[in-house]
Amino acid sequence: MEFNIGPRMVKTGLAVVLTLLITNMIGLELQLVAAIAAVLAMQPSIMRSFAYIKEVLISNGVGLVFALLGILLLGSHPLSVGVVVIISIAINIKLGLNKTVSLTVLTIVTLMLASSDGVSFIYVIERLSLVAIGVLSAFIINVLIYPPDHQKILFAMIKEASEKTNFLLRVIPNQTMSLPQMKGEDRETEKLINKTKSYYEIISDEKTSLFIRKKIDFLRNIVIYKHMIRVLEKKYTLIQSLEKNLDHIETISSGKSHLIKKLVSEINMYSENILLMYEDKVILDKDLQKVAKSAMRVTINNLIEELQGSGFEKWTYLFPIASSIIELFYELDKLERFVRLKELRGRSRDGK
Template sequence: MKLGARIFKTGVSIALALFLAQFISLQGSVVSGISALFAMQPSVYKSYKTIIEQFQGNIIGALLAVAMVQLFGVHILIIALSSIILIAVLSQLKLQNVTGLAVVTQLIIMDHHQGDFFQTALMRFAFVMIGVISASIVNLVFLPPKYETKLYYNCLNVCGDIFKWIRLSINGTSEYHIVKKDLEEFHSRITSLESQYNLYKDERAYTKRQAYQNTRKKILFKEMISATRKAYELLRKLNRYENDILNLPEDLRIQMKFELDELMSYHEELLMRVTNKVSLGRAANTSLVNDQFKEDLLDVYLKELNSYHAREENYYKQHVFQVIGAMFEYREKLEHLDTLTHSFYNYHKEEKKITVEDENFDM
């Protein structure tokens, strides 16, 4: 069982909401805890956005509940009809994200049996908003998300696992079904990584200058994730066309293996360079992969194609072409990341650099 920061923050926000609600009334204060649970968000920006949207949704839910009770009274069918109307209204107003808590607000207000109805409705609405505000405060000041650290280590870990299978696959020592199963896991991890990046991208800066600095960092991390996906796509093609690769002539296989080793070493260096742990060393676009190697690989492959029809082969040239094409696409993506890294550290030295703590945040 893994307990993340968001789980702890949810617990703290519930405790804070219940504590604050007790100053208004002990009766019904548990609604604040429920509201805090619904309102907890994975990012600070989403928390800020949630306060506005939740306030709008809860106001609509509360007003609808009061109107329906005053017009038709309290009945099971009236409550159900009110929920349908509320969901439809929120959908039209593009407030689907707050539907859950808005419906809860409507239900607890309509569930009134004694005392002054308007006073009870106002109190329960206040309980709901206390929960929303408590969740936002906790999300802002308590264990703020470390997006750069998470993204960096997740890229590093996913790439490391992919590289292991690439080396085994090109040597013919991998099991097809095991690699295929791990590919599904890699796809899930990269998708999760991209979702985490979207949260990072949504974060807002307090000043215009800081916004420009953050934009450059976000572009760099976007390319890191894109390069990771290219490595995944390469492994997927190597696994899919494993038999074709193993039946290639030895000289072509050796050249492909050499090229893959260079590409993976290049990627590993770039990941270290993003955090400024290794010197830039070379000018942008001057990669570890020498152009001569690329020409050699193409020359060997073209020679093989010329003699393909002269003898009977145990592989499909179209499949091999897809693998080699994936290698070149991967290389181009790494060179683009190389260019961005050089630009970031050579031309923006006055800016605050990427901060990565020595922690492991693997998914």
């Protein structure tokens, strides 16, 4: 059994500690509410924490209004609390405030559980302060403790997904893997790509952050990562096309099958080289790379020529693969240009 404590878990614990210290210092009751708010408010990035606070202000405003109306019109009976919670959730969702629904419910329940002294201005301020302290504690900890290196994390995910797709593009044409293994690898690859795309959305949110050093370099890398993910998607599309159609093409025409296998191998190597070039592990000669790309273009043209005059059955199997190869080659060519541009800017900055 693996027991892994990540930075976000540590930060959540520290946010709870900070929350309890502040509420103790001020002397507020119901510290549990503030602690829960801190846990709910911990976000995967600084900008998402900032956006969360803005959303909390609006959603808790809605919650406050409905909680007060509920107390005045319906009282603090459990059934009344339930009705107010249902209405406020519906309104929050309608306003697109989905992320803070749980915190809004917490605010409403906290406000409607009135003390024997009834609801006063001081009572409302104290209850709202509990939520505010929890949310702000989570934000402060997120900014100061273990600020995530999103670029490093995202590139590691891209690299892992890329290695997986490269592996599949090597084994599928040679048919060296059983069908159950292939399906398992497919599912794992798809999960990796989807996880990478989701994490890209987090790093993309950081574009407007004030906490980024070397912002221009960050923005350039964001563009490169976006194209790397597009390449991953195109590679996965090619993998699916090969799995579905290559056996049929082998039966129809071994010549066309050999042409496709050769092209897939060349494009796969091209993909690996671009990633290595981005990591500064290899230096690809521009002229030699032009020759290699020209050779790939010739092979693609040969494949298109082979398609011309073919019957409908051959088109059904050949076209999806040919289309996937062309789209992947186009994305790789574009990615290479961005990586070379980054390399040139790095050299000019270093004065080389």
